Amino acid sequence: MFKKILIANRGEIAVRVIRACREMGITSVAVFSEADRASLHVLKADEAYSIGPAAATESYLNFSRILEVATRSGADAIHPGYGFLSENAKFARACSDAGIKFIGPTAGAMDAMGSKTRARQAMEKAGIPFVPGSSRGLDSAEQAVQVADEIGYPVMLKAAAGGGGKGMRLVHRREDLAAALDAARSEAQRAFGDAEVYIEKAIVNPRHIEMQILADEQGHTVYLGERECSIQRRHQKVLEESPSVVVDADMRRRMGEVAVRVAEAAGYTNAGTIEFLVDQQRNFYFLEMNTRLQVEHPVTELITGLDLVHLQIRIAAGESLPFKQEDIAIRGHAIECRIYAEDPEQNFFPSPGKITLLAVPSGPGIREDSGMYEGWTVPIDYDPLLAKLISYGADRQQAIARMRRSLHEYFVGGIKSNLSLFRRILDDKDFQEGKLDTGYLDRLLTSDAGEVQKPEAEVAAIAIGVFAMLDSEGADNGELAHPVSGWKRMARAEALRGVE
Amino acid sequence: MNTIVQIDGKEYRLKLERAAGGWVCVLDGREMIVDAVVVRRDVLSLRITGRVYEVKREASVTGTHLWVGHTPYAAEWRDPRSLRGRKRNAADDESPKKLIAPMPGKVIRILLQEKAQVEAGQSVLVMEAMKMQNEIKSPRKGTIQKIPVIEGANVNAGDVLAIVE
Numbered sequence: 112m113f114k115k116i117l118i119a120n121r122g123e124i125a126v127r128v129i130r131a132c133r134e135m136g137i138t139s140v141a142v143f144s145e146a147d148r149a150s151l152h153v154l155k156a157d158e159a160y161s162i163g164p165a166a167a168t169e170s171y172l173n174f175s176r177i178l179e180v181a182t183r184s185g186a187d188a189i190h191p192g193y194g195f196l197s198e199n200a201k202f203a204r205a206c207s208d209a210g211i212k213f214i215g216p217t218a219g220a221m222d223a224m225g226s227k228t229r230a231r232q233a234m235e236k237a238g239i240p241f242v243p244g245s246s247r248g249l250d251s252a253e254q255a256v257q258v259a260d261e262i263g264y265p266v267m268l269k270a271a272a273g274g275g276g277k278g279m280r281l282v283h284r285r286e287d288l289a290a291a292l293d294a295a296r297s298e299a300q301r302a303f304g305d306a307e308v309y310i311e312k313a314i315v316n317p318r319h320i321e322m323q324i325l326a327d328e329q330g331h332t333v334y335l336g337e338r339e340c341s342i343q344r345r346h347q348k349v350l351e352e353s354p355s356v357v358v359d360a361d362m363r364r365r366m367g368e369v370a371v372r373v374a375e376a377a378g379y380t381n382a383g384t385i386e387f388l389v390d391q392q393r394n395f396y397f398l399e400m401n402t403r404l405q406v407e408h409p410v411t412e413l414i415t416g417l418d419l420v421h422l423q424i425r426i427a428a429g430e431s432l433p434f435k436q437e438d439i440a441i442r443g444h445a446i447e448c449r450i451y452a453e454d455p456e457q458n459f460f461p462s463p464g465k466i467t468l469l470a471v472p473s474g475p476g477i478r479e480d481s482g483m484y485e486g487w488t489v490p491i492d493y494d495p496l497l498a499k500l501i502s503y504g505a506d507r508q509q510a511i512a513r514m515r516r517s518l519h520e521y522f523v524g525g526i527k528s529n530l531s532l533f534r535r536i537l538d539d540k541d542f543q544e545g546k547l548d549t550g551y552l553d554r555l556l557t558s559d560a561g562e563v564q565k566p567e568a569e570v571a572a573i574a575i576g577v578f579a580m581l582d583s584e585g586a587d588n589g590e591l592a593h594p595v596s597g598w599k600r601m602a603r604a605e606a607l608r609g610v611e
Numbered sequence: 612m613n614t615i616v617q618i619d620g621k622e623y624r625l626k627l628e629r630a631a632g633g634w635v636c637v638l639d640g641r642e643m644i645v646d647a648v649v650v651r652r653d654v655l656s657l658r659i660t661g662r663v664y665e666v667k668r669e670a671s672v673t674g675t676h677l678w679v680g681h682t683p684y685a686a687e688w689r690d691p692r693s694l695r696g697r698k699r700n701a702a703d704d705e706s707p708k709k710l711i712a713p714m715p716g717k718v719i720r721i722l723l724q725e726k727a728q729v730e731a732g733q734s735v736l737v738m739e740a741m742k743m744q745n746e747i748k749s750p751r752k753g754t755i756q757k758i759p760v761i762e763g764a765n766v767n768a769g770d771v772l773a774i775v776e
Contacts, residue, residue, distance in 0.1 A: 571684040574666040
């Protein structure tokens with residue numbers, strides 16, 4: 112087993128891995144940019160080293176600096192988290208060259224799955240169902256038109272080298288295709304340095320359902336249940352749940368077996384996720400594979416009772432999976448909300464700044480994976496994910512009730528957060544009935560919010576007066592705010608005079 | 612205390628008088644018994660005729676908000692003895708208004724010049740932070756008195772971007 116693991120990441124996922132290390136008796140090494148010395152992952156680690164200026168390219172993406180710290184600190188393994196270098200085959204190779212174990216798949220498996228066109232080609236060879244379209248980059252507008260005619264409109268143009276909505280164009284008509292292809296290619300070039308674009312049939316109102324897999328280095332691969340990830344804004348997931356309301360045991364088994372075949376075809380090891388699009392007839396199509404641990408892994412942990420980060424570390428240390436497919440059981444329901452420092456009233460504009468007050472929910476069925484604390488200043492330089500709030504219940508109804516209750520307890524003061532968005536989603540009838548697809552959130556956000564209920568204006572009016580009176584009386588925390596006699600007040604002032 | 616408070620632009624007459632363990636409150640003529648516990652700085656547990664509310668006070672560059680549970684209310688209190696007299700909502704307010712940067716970022720476009728006429732809610736300039744753009748709007752109708760920043764300027768939260776009178 113490793114003695115020391117360097118976590119090449121920041122924020123809530125770095126804290127997550129540090130916690131697993133602590134539980135396993137492994138020394139944790141954090142790295143931090145100039146903007147992150149006071150960040151929670153640094154405060155929680157056993158050791159921490161500076162890796163450069165705030166800009167990610169100079170710090171968290173700077174692999175020579177990270178490897179230099181790993182060597183200097185004596186780390187024998189690196190956990191890359193998600194994002195940053197987690198799917199960077201060059202980095203994985205560099206770790207291996209330096210004799211440091213990369214906790215994740217091999218560079219070869221990343222290469223096989225990292226390019227979406229190469230992944231599609233591999234899937235074609237393995238006989239995996241995928242969204243009809245081209246498996247190679249498009250060479251010309253003529254070729255695009257040809258493929259589009261075969262598969263039928265609407266079609267989706269997509270970048271081979273990356274996601275997040277960049278280099279993507281939905282095309283309804285043949286006459287728009289050439290211009291859309293040009294636009295997609297230049298956007299892809301700017302975003303990923305690679306202009307390769309391919310084409311897929313655009314499925315109407317699909318669900319985005321992904322399957323977690325886990326593979327040891329001895330050739331055993333299992334699937335751990337699916338996650339429903341259709342609630343997205345601009346192709347970024349916002350709320351995830353497990354299991355999906357449309358997946359029954361038989362469909363889960365069929366999707367799981369396909370996912371395992373995909374992983375095996377890629378020679379995959381460690382944790383990974385196979386993404387599928389599911390149409391309204393419940394046909395599922397391979398979309399892509401994510402060769403890393405995902406943000407939303409907690410919902411899978413809660414319904415399976417497994418700790419994925421522990422398992423990642425153990426697999427990387429050479430252990431075999433301690434269970435077989437038939438030992439894995441799904442129980443209950445889990446929902447995760449991603450809390451971002453964003454203002455829903457200002458088109459989700461990022462809201463960096465100091466968190467002046469933080470009240471975090473707890474109680475039955477609540478898990479909170481956070482990277483923030485009260486008094487911390489959210490930096491401008493990175494993705495504004497603050498924390499993940501996860502609820503777990505015996506069934507979906509209970510998970511919803513617990514999430515709604517905990518959203519009432521949650522308060523982030525001093526900056527804007529998207530908590531109000533989740534209250535709105537959890538109150539929404541379509542969400543409660545599980546009527547989801549990737550267009551759900553856009554529809555909710557453009558629909559009339561209805562009159563914003565603000566029935567407690569009078570309470571606010573009274574409160575502001577009470578605050579003002581208490582300010583002038585100098586009341587202390589926890590005291591029942593009652594009038595202090597003149598004598599007591601003077602005595603207190605006298606006592607405080609000697610205090611700096 | 613006997614004063615006018617403004618919540619989300621609406622005025623209330625508020626009277627608070629100390630009484631055993633709390634206050635007697637008269638709000639727009641209605642009397643009720645109130646007590647409060649200071650949970651921590653800026654957080655109160657307020658009890659109004661038996662109902663309990665958790666209220667948080669949040670001061671920011673854009674003003675004071677009171678959160679009753681998780682619903683925010685813009686709050687101001689005015690001392691009626693002040694020389695400025697009573698004001699209605701910001702759009703009709705006659706005093707010069709400052710447009711403040713709500714977060715650190717960069718001014719990427721200035722849409723209006725000094726001396727230009729502006730309506731309440733009209734965009735005056737565009738700021739960028741974390742690769743997203745935000746329009747900064749005038750809270751009142753008037754004339755742009757001054758724009759102390761230039762396109763390309765980096766600004767901090769609270770910096771004055773424009774003054775409208």
